[in-house]
Amino acid sequence: MKIPQLGFERIVEELSKLTTSSIGKKLAEEITPQTDLHSIQYKLEKVTEMRQILDTEKQFPIRGVKDITSSLKKAKVVGGMVLTEDFLEIVRTLQATRAIKIFFKNASPKFPKLQNQVRDLFPIPELEKEILKIVDEITGTVKDSASQKLQKLRNQIRTEQNRIRSKIAGILSKMQSEGFTDAENFVLRDEKLVIPLKTEFKRKLAGAVVDYSQTGSTVFVEPLETIEISNTVRRLLIEEKAEVEKILIELTGFVRREIPTLASNLELLAELDFIFAKGRLSQKLKGNAPFLTQEKNFHLREARHPILALRDYDSVVPLDLELTEKNVTLIITGPNAGGKTVALKTIGLCALMVQSGLHVPVYEKSIFPIFDKIFVEIGDSQSIENDLSTFSSHVSHLKEIYEEFSEKSLILIDEIMSGTDPNEGSALSMSLLESFTKTRAFTVGTTHHGSLKAFAYETEGIQNGSMEFDEENLQPTYRFRAGIPGSSYAFEIAKRFGFAESVVERAKDFVGEDKVSLENLISELNNKLKATSDTKRELEIKLSEQKAFLNLYKQRSEKLAQEKKIIKQKAAEESAKILADANSAVELAIKEIREKKADKEVVKQAREIVEEQKQKVNKILKETKKKDEIIPSVRPLELGSTVKIKTTGLVGKIVSEPNSKGKVIVETDFSKITIKLTDLEGIKPPKVQKVVSVKVNRTSDTKYSSELDIRGFYADDAYPAVDKFLYLALEKGLKNVTIIHGKGTGALKNKVADYLKTHPCVRSARFGNWDEGSGGTTIVEIS
Incomplete structure (x- = not known):
């Protein structure tokens, strides 16, 4: 499915640039659309994972991979030798293999498809280490330490070369002093160190002439004194070369043993580089993997033309378009340069890219079917090659489509049957579109033929569509509208470009009143639809804002609930400790009272111990109790609300409705204040504590009878009263006391009974007799 009209080759070119290796680039250049849904889905999922890596990780370690295919071919031959620069490419590839393996080992298991891909990727650290032991990674040469012989040879070479330099420097100095040369340094010619002499003095130096200058005024002489040393150096260099070759042949043997693993790794690395490039392309396109389906459903949501998106994503108007089992054919009408052709290319190019395993610039919930073939007939001046198609070639292409399409095909036709008589062209268009529709092939066509609008409206399986046009400014908006036919706006555009009013009005007479009425009706419908769309967008924005506020409220409520839970848990732990300490003190006091038979001084001391524990409890409660508790409510403040003034901290109650300036009157303990609602903070009203009264009836100087009346109390308020009453009775030395709680429902009676069972001052408790x-x-x- 190579379709040049859609610009797929531009996408391939961009994809190729994003690879990091020649082997990855080759795969990118050979990319082709597939037709197997599961295979396409698997490829898209790998791109999605790579996109996640690129979006979240600092770097993916794919760089450094080299095409070592030729090196492996050399190594395959016994006695073959891989060159040092090739060994370094093997090292770079091994290093990338190891880095990728480590990357996925340390990554969380959220990249299952890619982790499965690298499962068969095997680092070879031994080979990597062996190569770097022999080859210098910086200079790319065999190291002196590669063998003892090589090190000895190179030491000898350096020694002899130093001897040559020393001797030739002395000879040059002598020639300079005698005026035989103007040269400041000796030079290298034909790998020999020589002295430049003036030609007329060439016999002044015993040696061999190696070369002449271009002008012939200078002769280059190798001194006789250094020739013998130079011959020694050349012999040593030959021996060095032989030793280096021997070392490299031996090292090549190490590579030969790992050829199967290296070849397999190379194939996997090429695929990873290819996926890496797809991920980078997805980033540039802000792309997504759509939902693939085998159903008859093609739904583009917020789709952008991929090539235009690469240039300037934000400036591209998104396309929303749907083809279904019910409506398989779409006819798009509208003015020239209104975006019809771009819409066609967006549909076709996105379909091609998805079936090639590429993300596309669409909303992720877009739905794509898998097409067996994609047919495109775009031959106007807007085509990529700028070919001017004739009607004959247009018909020829449509004939080929008709002969090859199936129900699983996608057919895109721009300006169907244009370039001929409008009536005949319309008739041919209807017949062809009807055939495509009956076969249930997805078809999208653009046209200016007015009769096709009525045909689409009347024919089952075909729907109208148009590109929106701003009539006020006579500018296209490039927004697609489903179900509404478009107008060409020829008369309006002619007026804008200065056509005489009389010419335009006369033209309307020629087309007839029915045609003008139809165009006016379409125009009026478009204006109403535009107004409705604008209102819908405003409502969607408001709805989105409300959802955002609701989510924020939910998050804060959850946070408050969690904090409340933590506070309660902490309070419970502290309460348990406080109660344990208090009970210990009470039990100790009671024990002393019993042991010392209620001596008054002992009772007094015990009372002081208990009071000390109570003071500790009260101190802790005061430290942890909040002065005011803010009401976590989204309801506005209203008349009667208890509030705190933010600037002063004063607490009061709202006693008036807000005035025109949003101010209310707040009554505090000190005064009435007029203040803005925004300067107030809602708080819980202070809880009114019931006053506990303990009545002790004194009957004589030595005996006391007592009673406590708690009728009308809630259990939580009754407990402190009972507690205080019992300790007072203990201090006074009373043996029996009466608690009056009333009968009622029995709830208070039962709770008091349960409370008395564990109280340290109580020996026994019973309900009163008649x-x-x-x-x-x-x-x-009392105990």
């Missing part, structure tokens, strides 16, 4: 208040009282025996 003459003691019956079930409305509890008689307590």
Whole structure:
């Protein structure tokens, strides 16, 4: 499916640039669309994972991979020799292999497809180490330490070369002093160190003439004194070369043993580089993998033309378009340069890219079917090659499509049957589109033929569509509208470009009143649709804002609930410790009272111990209790709300409705203040504590009878009263006391009974007899 009209080769070119290796680039250049849904889905999932890596990780270690295919071919031959620069390419590839393996080993298991890909990627650290032991990674030469013989030869070479330099420097100095040369340094010619002499003095130096200058005024002489040393150096260099070759042949043997693994790694690395390039292309396109389906459903949402998106994503108007089992054919109408052809190319190019395993610039919930073939007939001046198609070639191409299409094909036709008589062209278009529709092939065509609008409206399986046009400014908006036919706006555009009013009005007479009425109706419908669309967009924005506020409220509510839970847990832990300490103190006091038979001084000391524990408890409670608790509510402040003034901290109540300036009157303990609602903070109203009254009836100087009336109390308020009453009775030395709680529902009676079972001051407790208040009282025996 190579379709030059869609610009797929431009995408391939961009993809190739994003690879890091020649082997990855080759795969990119050979990319072709596939037709197997599961294979395409798997490829898209790998690109999605690579995109996640590129978006979240600092770097993916693919760089450094080299095409070592030729080196492996050399190594395959026994006795073959891989060159040092080739060995370094093998090292770079091995290093990339190791880095990628480590990357996925350390990555969380959120890249299952790619991790499965690298499962068969095997680093060879031994080979990597062996090569770097022999070849210098910086200079690319065999190291002196590669063998003892090589090190000895190179030492000898350096020694002899130094001897040559020393001797020739002395000879040059002598020639300079005698005026035989103007040269400041000796030079290298034909790999020999020589002295430049004036030609007329060439016999002044015993040696061999190696070369002449271009002018012939200078002769280059190798001194006789250095020739013998130079011959020694050349012999040593030959021996060195032989030793280096021997070392490299031996090292090549190491590579030969790993050829299967290296070849397999290379294939996997090429594929990873290819996927890496796809991921980078996805980033540039802000692309997504759409949902693939085998159903008859093609739904583009927020689709942008990929080539235009690469240039300037934000300036491209997105396309929303749908083809279904019910409506398989779409006819797009509208003015020239309104975006019809771009819409066609967007549809076709996105389909091609998806079936090639590439992300496309669409909303991720777009739906793509898999096409067996994609047919495109775009031959106007807007085509990529700028070919001017004739009607004959247009018909010829349509004939080829008709002969080859199937129900699984996608057919895109720009300006169907244009360039001929409008009536005949329309008739041919209807017949062809009807055939495509009956076969259920997805078809999108653009046209200026007015009769095709009515044909689409009347024919089952075919729908109208148009590109929106701003009539006020006579400018295209490039927005697609489904179900609404478009107008060519020829008369309006003619007026804008200065056509005489009389010419335009006369033209309307020629087309007839029905045609003008139809165009006016379409124009009016378009204006109403535009107004409705604008309103819809505003409502969607408001709805989005409300959803955002709701989510924020939910998040804050959850956070408050979590904090409340933590505070409660901490309070429970502290309460348990406080109660344990207090009970220990009380039990100790009671024990002393019992052991010392309630001596008054002992009772007093015990009372002081208990009071000390109470003071500790009260101190902790004061430190942890909040002065004011903000009401976590989204409801506005209203008349009667208890509030705190943010600037002063004063607490009061709102006693008036807001005035025209949004101010209310707040009544505090000190005064009434007029203040803005925004300067107030809602708080819980202060809780009114019930005053606990303990009544002790003194009957004589030595005996006391007592009672406590808690009727009307809630259990939480009754507990502190009962507690205080019992300790007072203990201090006074009372043996029995009465608690009056009333009968009622029995809830308070039962809770008090449960509370007394664990109280340290209570020896026993029972409900009163008939003459003691019956079930409305509890008689307590003090420990």
